[in-house]
Amino acid sequence: xxxxxxxxxxxxxxxxxxxxxxxxxxxxxxxxxxxxxxxxxxxxxxxxxxxxxxxxxxxxxxxxxxxxxxxxxxxxxxxxxxxxxxxxxxxxxxxxxxxxxxxxxxxxxxxxxxxxxxxxxxxxxxxxxxxxxxxxxxxxxxxxxxxxxxxxxxxxxxxxxxxxxxxxxxxxxxxxxxxxxxxxxxxxxxxxxxxxxxxxxxxxxxxxxxxxxxxxxxxxxxxxxxxxxxxxxxxxxxxxxxxxxxxxxxxxxxxxxxxxxxxxxxxxx
Amino acid sequence: xxxxxxxxxxxxxxxxxxxxxxxxxxxxxxxxxxxxxxxxxxxxxxxxxxxxxxxxxxxxxxxxxxxxxxxxxxxxxxxxxxxxxxxxxxxxxxxxxxxxxxxxxxxxxxxxxxxxxxxxxxxxxxxxxxxxxxxxxxxxxxxxxxxxxxxxxxxxxxxxxxxxxxxxxxxxxxxxxxxxxxxxxxxxxxxxxxxxxxxxxxxxxxxxxxxxxxxxxxxxxxxxxxxxxxxxxxxxxxxxxxxxxxxxxxxxxxxxxxxxxxxxxxxxxxxxxxxxxxxxxxxxxxxxxxxxxxxxxxxxxxxxxxxxxxxxxxxxxxxxxxxxxxxxxxxxxxxxxxxxxxxxxxxxxxxxxxxxxxxxxxxxxxxxxxxxxxxxxxxxxxxxxxxxxxxxxxxxxx
Numbered sequence: 001x002x003x004x005x006x007x008x009x010x011x012x013x014x015x016x017x018x019x020x021x022x023x024x025x026x027x028x029x030x031x032x033x034x035x036x037x038x039x040x041x042x043x044x045x046x047x048x049x050x051x052x053x054x055x056x057x058x059x060x061x062x063x064x065x066x067x068x069x070x071x072x073x074x075x076x077x078x079x080x081x082x083x084x085x086x087x088x089x090x091x092x093x094x095x096x097x098x099x100x101x102x103x104x105x106x107x108x109x110x111x112x113x114x115x116x117x118x119x120x121x122x123x124x125x126x127x128x129x130x131x132x133x134x135x136x137x138x139x140x141x142x143x144x145x146x147x148x149x150x151x152x153x154x155x156x157x158x159x160x161x162x163x164x165x166x167x168x169x170x171x172x173x174x175x176x177x178x179x180x181x182x183x184x185x186x187x188x189x190x191x192x193x194x195x196x197x198x199x200x201x202x203x204x205x206x207x208x209x210x211x212x213x214x215x216x217x218x219x220x221x222x223x224x225x226x227x228x229x230x231x232x233x234x235x236x237x238x239x240x241x242x243x244x245x246x247x248x249x250x251x252x253x254x255x256x257x258x259x260x261x262x263x264x265x266x267x268x269x
Numbered sequence: 270x271x272x273x274x275x276x277x278x279x280x281x282x283x284x285x286x287x288x289x290x291x292x293x294x295x296x297x298x299x300x301x302x303x304x305x306x307x308x309x310x311x312x313x314x315x316x317x318x319x320x321x322x323x324x325x326x327x328x329x330x331x332x333x334x335x336x337x338x339x340x341x342x343x344x345x346x347x348x349x350x351x352x353x354x355x356x357x358x359x360x361x362x363x364x365x366x367x368x369x370x371x372x373x374x375x376x377x378x379x380x381x382x383x384x385x386x387x388x389x390x391x392x393x394x395x396x397x398x399x400x401x402x403x404x405x406x407x408x409x410x411x412x413x414x415x416x417x418x419x420x421x422x423x424x425x426x427x428x429x430x431x432x433x434x435x436x437x438x439x440x441x442x443x444x445x446x447x448x449x450x451x452x453x454x455x456x457x458x459x460x461x462x463x464x465x466x467x468x469x470x471x472x473x474x475x476x477x478x479x480x481x482x483x484x485x486x487x488x489x490x491x492x493x494x495x496x497x498x499x500x501x502x503x504x505x506x507x508x509x510x511x512x513x514x515x516x517x518x519x520x521x522x523x524x525x526x527x528x529x530x531x532x533x534x535x536x537x538x539x540x541x542x543x544x545x546x547x548x549x550x551x552x553x554x555x556x557x558x559x560x561x562x563x564x565x566x567x568x569x570x571x572x573x574x575x576x577x578x579x580x581x582x583x584x585x586x587x588x589x590x591x592x593x594x595x596x597x598x599x600x601x602x603x604x605x606x607x608x609x610x611x612x613x614x615x616x617x618x619x620x621x622x623x624x625x626x627x628x629x630x631x632x633x634x635x636x637x638x639x640x641x642x643x644x645x646x647x648x649x650x651x652x653x654x655x656x657x658x659x660x661x662x663x664x665x666x667x
Contacts, residue, residue, distance in 0.1 A: 010617070036432075052642055055563075055564065056548070056565045057440070057565050058562040059290075059444040059448065060290040060292075060448065060451075060600070073564065076562070077562075081563075103549075104288055104547045104549045105548045105550060105557070105559065105561040105563040105565070106562065106564075107563075108547075108548055108549060108563060109548070109559070109561065109562055109563025130290055131288050131289055131290055131291075131549065131552070132288060132292055133287065133289060133294045134291075135287070135294070136286055136287065136288055152291070153291070153293075154291040154295075154453075155291065155293075156290070156291045156292035157292070158291075158292050158293070158294070158295045158296055158451075158454065159292075159294075159295060160295055161292060163295065178290070178291065178292060182400060216505065
C-alpha cells in the first residue's frame, strides 16, 4: 500500500471522519477536463478518487456510467491518456488517493506488469477491476504489490462469510460494498445493516459503500454503518449535464457530501 | 462451502474461468454445486434423459443426402438434424436441462437472453410446461427482426425485456440478463444460451448438449461409417461443443468448426478464432474480437445466432491444441447453401447451420465415395424464408 493510502485507510479506525471517494470517467468529455474534475473534487473534500478507464461494454455499470463510457470512447482513451491524467493530477495534488478502475480486458490489453508500472509511475495508489473477482486476480495483485499498489476487493450482498474471511486475510487496504450490480439497489436498510454487521465481525478494514448515493443526507445515513461512501453516478451525471459551470457543480456536490460526512453522527438514543 | 470448491473454476488450458462482478461469484458457485450434485444423482440423470426423449424428440435423425451427394460427386454428406427437435432448434436440449436444474434448486424463474428467438422459444416452452416463469432479454434490433419467434415467446407466457441496442446479436442482451440475475439470483436461474459464459456454464452446456455428439456417434456406428469430417457452425459455440466434443481426440475423424466470415473481406465478420485474440469478455477468457486497447469490436454476419465477438473457451482450447480446425464461410456462401439444400433435398436450414453446410459442400469433391462428412444442423430456417426473399430482392447479403 502507498503511504498516502495507508494514512487514509487508518483514519476511520482512529476515530477520524468517514472517507469520501468520488468517481469520474477518464476522457468524459475529454482528457484535460478529467484532470480538472479530479482536482475540483479533491479540493472540495474527496479523500479518494476513482478514475474509471472506459470500456466498450461496461456490463455491470448503470446507465449513467454506460453513457459516459460511450462519450469517452469517442476520445479513444488509451493507457497513455490514463498516465497523462494521473501525472496531471499529481502535479496539483499529493494527498488524495487515486485509483484506476476498469474491466479486466483493458488490463489484459496492456498486460499486468505494464499496467502496474504505468499506474505507479503516474502516481496512482491502486486499482479496482469490476469483472475480476478475488480468486482470479492473483497475477494482477502480484504485479501491483511490487509497486506497493493495492487491489481493492468488492463485497456484495451475495458474498458469503467464508469469502469475506479469505479476502480480508489476503487484501491490504479497504473494501468497497456494492449494493447493486448496475441495476437498482434492491436491498432494504435492515438487510444492509445486517450485511455491514457481518462484515464488521470479520474485518477491521474500512468499507466504503457504493449504493447510488447522490446527496449529503444519504451519505450521512450510510456512514452510520460504514466507513465512507463511493459516489459515482451522481458525479458522472453532473458531467453529462455539462454546461460552463460543471466544475462548480462538481465542487458543490463534493462539498455537500464532505460537510454531511464530517457532521457529528445523529444522536441515536 | 469448502475452500476447494471456491477455487475450482472450469478451465480449458489457459482458457475459461469465472470473470464476473463479485455479486455474481457466489450465485455461480451455487449453480456449479447444484450442477455437480445433479450429475451424481442417478434420478436426475434419468429424468433428464427421459425429458430429452419425451419433450425434445430425441433421438434426432442422421439424414444421408444421397441426391445432393450424387450430384456433387466425391464424398457422402449426412446431416445431424437438430432442426427436428421440438421448436425447430437444438436449443430445446439446453432449455430442458436448465428447467430441471432450476426445479432442483427451488428456483421459480428462468432468466436468459435470446437473439434469433430460438432459445427464447425453447425456454418459454419448457417454462410453460413446468410452471416456471421465463424472463428473456432481447435487443431491440433482434426483437424487430425476429417478430414471429417473439410472438411465440409471448404466446407461451414468456416475459420479454427489451434491451436498447441498434445492433443485432446477443451481446447487449447477455449483459442485461446477467445484471438482472445479479439481484435476483435467489429466485431465478440464469440460463445463458452462449457457451462464452462464466464457469460453470461452459462445462454445464457441454454436458447437457453432449447427447447430440454421442447420438451422432452411435448412428454413424450403426451405419458402419467412420466419418472423415464432422462439421458444426460456431457462434458462441454451444451447439458445436455438443456435437464436436464427442469426436475430439479421434484419430480418424477431423473436427471442424465454421465461424461466420461475413463479407469475406476480413473486415465485417464474427470470426473470433480467426481474427480475434485472447481476452476476457462475457465472463470467460477466450478468443475475442477486440482492438489494441482491449475494446470489444462489433461482430457482423447475416446469421444473428453467430453474431458474437467471442467464443466458448473449449473452442479456444481446441483451436490452440489443434484438436479442431476453425474455418469461415461467408454470408453469400451460406445463403447459397440454404438454397441448394432446399432445392435438392427439401430441407430448409437456418443461416447459422448453413455456414457449416457451405463448408461441407466444399469438402465433398475432395473425398472419395467411401468417405463421409457429417454436418450438424443447429436449427430450422423456416422462419428465415421471408428474410432470404428480402435479401434476394435487395441483392445484398448485409
